C-alpha cells in the first residue's frame with residue numbers, strides 16, 4: 001500500500017526538500033547512487049568492470065522545468081562519453097538516458113528531446129559505446145518509441161526499455177524483437193492507472209514472462225532487467241530453449257541491489273550489466289527504489305531510528 005504513496009512523494013517538491021535535509025538520508029542514498037560527481041562514479045565503474053560486470057551509467061537529471069537544464073544534462077552526458085573514451089571503457093560501459101532530462105516534458109518536448117539527445121548518441125557511437133533510452137511514465141511511451149525509431153535509422157544499436165506492467169507492452173515487444181534491436185525488459189517503476197497497467201503484481205509477473213518469451217524467441221538482443229530470482233531463472237531457461245549463447249542476451253540489475261546474485265551470474269559466464277546512477281538529482285530515483293521494496297524502506301527507517 002505504501003508504494004503508490006512513495007511514488008506520489010517522488011514527484012513532490014516539498015517532500016523532496018524534507019528528505020534531502022534529513023541528515024541520515026545521505027548514507028542510505030549512497031547505497032543506491034554511485035556518487036554526485038563523474039570522477040566518483042568512474043571509480044565505481046572501474047571497480048565493477050574489474051569484477052566482471054558490464055555497466056550502464058545514468059546521469060540523474062529527470063523532471064526538468066527549463067530548456068537550459070536539458071542542455072546541461074546533454075553536456076553532462078557528453079562529458080561522460082569523453083570519460084568512457086579516454087578511460088577505454090567504451091566496450092564495458094554504456095549509457096542510459098531519461099528523455100525527460102532532455103526536455104521531453106517541456107512544450108515542444110518531443111522535438112526538443114530528439115534534438116538534445118542526438119549529439120549524445122552520435123558521440124557514444126564515436127566512443128564505441130551505446131545509449132539505451134529509459135522508459136518513464138505511460139504518457140511518454142509513444143514519444144520515446146518514436147524517438148528510438150528515429151535514432152535507430154542512423155544508430156541501430158540504440159536500446160529501448162519496455163515495462164511489462166503496461167497492457168500495450170506485448171505488442172511493443174513484437175515490434176521490437178527484430179534483428180539489431182536491444183530491449184531491456186523491466187516490470188515498471190511508475191504509479192500507473194488501471195486503465196493502462198496491471199495493478200496486481202502477479203499479473204505484472206505473468207506479463208513479464210510473456211514478454212520475455214517474445215524477446216527471447218526474436219532476433220534482437222534481450223536485456224533482462226530484474227532482481228527477481230524467478231525472472232532470472234526463467235530468463236536462463238528461455239535462453240537455453242531458444243539456443244541463445246551467453247553473448248546473445250544479458251541480465252541487468254541496479255547498483256547496490258543483489259550483489260551476490262550479480263556475482264553468481266558472472267561466475268556462471270553470463271553478461272551481467274549494472275545500472276549505475278550518479279549526479280546530484282537523486283531524489284526521484286531514490287524514492288522509486290524505496291517504493292518498490294519494503295526492505296529498502298525499512299533500511300531507511302531503521303537508519304532514522306538508530307540516530
Ligand code: FDA
Pocket residue numbers: 133134135136161163184186187188189190225226227228229231252253254257258274275292293296
Ligand atoms: P520485484 O520488485 O518485482 O521483486 C521481486 C522479487 O525480486 C522480490 O520478491 C525479491 O525476491 C527480489 N528482489 C527485488 N528487489 C530486491 C532487493 N532490493 N534485494 C533483494 N531481492 C530483491 N523501470 C522503469 O519503469 N523504467 C526503466 O527504464 C527502468 N530501468 C531499469 C533498469 C534496470 C537495470 C533495472 C534492474 C530496473 C529498471 N527499472 C526501470 C525498475 C523496474 O521497473 C522495477 O521497478 C524494479 O526492477 C523492481 O522489479 P524487479 O523485477 O527487480 O523485482
